[in-house]
Amino acid sequence: MGTWGIGPFDNDAAADFAAGLDEAGPERRVAMIRDVLVRTIDATGRLADADEAVAAAALVAAQCPGGEPVDPDDGPQEPMPAFPDQLRKLAGEALARIATDPCGPAPNWVDPDDAQQWQASLARLRTVLVPPPPTIPLFDVERPA
Template sequence: MGTWSEEPFGNDTAADWAWELDEADSWDVVTDVLQEYLGDDKTDTGADEVAVAAAAVVAHGAGLALSEAEDTESVEGFLARVGAPPASAVTAARAALDKVGGQSELAELWEDADELDEWRATLARVRDALPA
């Protein structure tokens, strides 16, 4: 796992996905990822990591401060172009965070690393930033 922190963009897969935001001009790129993730019965680590990153983009669009420890230039530019997230993205982000935080391959990896509580705290911080 190319991971350096429990932050949403603290792994290679999520950081790579965030670069796709450089070319995006609508929330579709984020909502499509979230909907695809929610529609898949199985999870895999890469999909889990991208779902968390996509949910974090929604949370950042709703006002969650971006972490200084992460390279979030692509996220900032994306949000400047597209504005606040639509309600459908917020709903999907909540559901994706619930799914990945439950029984997912990524949760198992964090458990194996004895850092599950810290990672879940990060997920909770992101989820709590989503508007009700």
């Protein structure tokens, strides 16, 4: 497998995943994203789909407030449908699994600086994917005299 950078689509597996999304009909893209995230969350042993899950999470994060758009030169060229809110949680869980798994891609980086930058990029994606806490309205409560 080739890796040429730390970005979510900077490896062969993620590039192939992006091409698969482009080839799939718009109605199938949400299911493809969901499937790779769930497979990663539920995986035991080696995380076979980790690179694709990072790419999927980046696509979900791109639709969240504060998310960075995915460059069509790197990721899918076809527009993505609006993703349901449940994918945010799945994407965050998949990234947490990848970031902490000793069998995942994290230990594969030869250059420690690249490994740190890659981990930082996962952390940024996770921050975007965490939904903001619900706001609790503050009421003016009159105190008895």
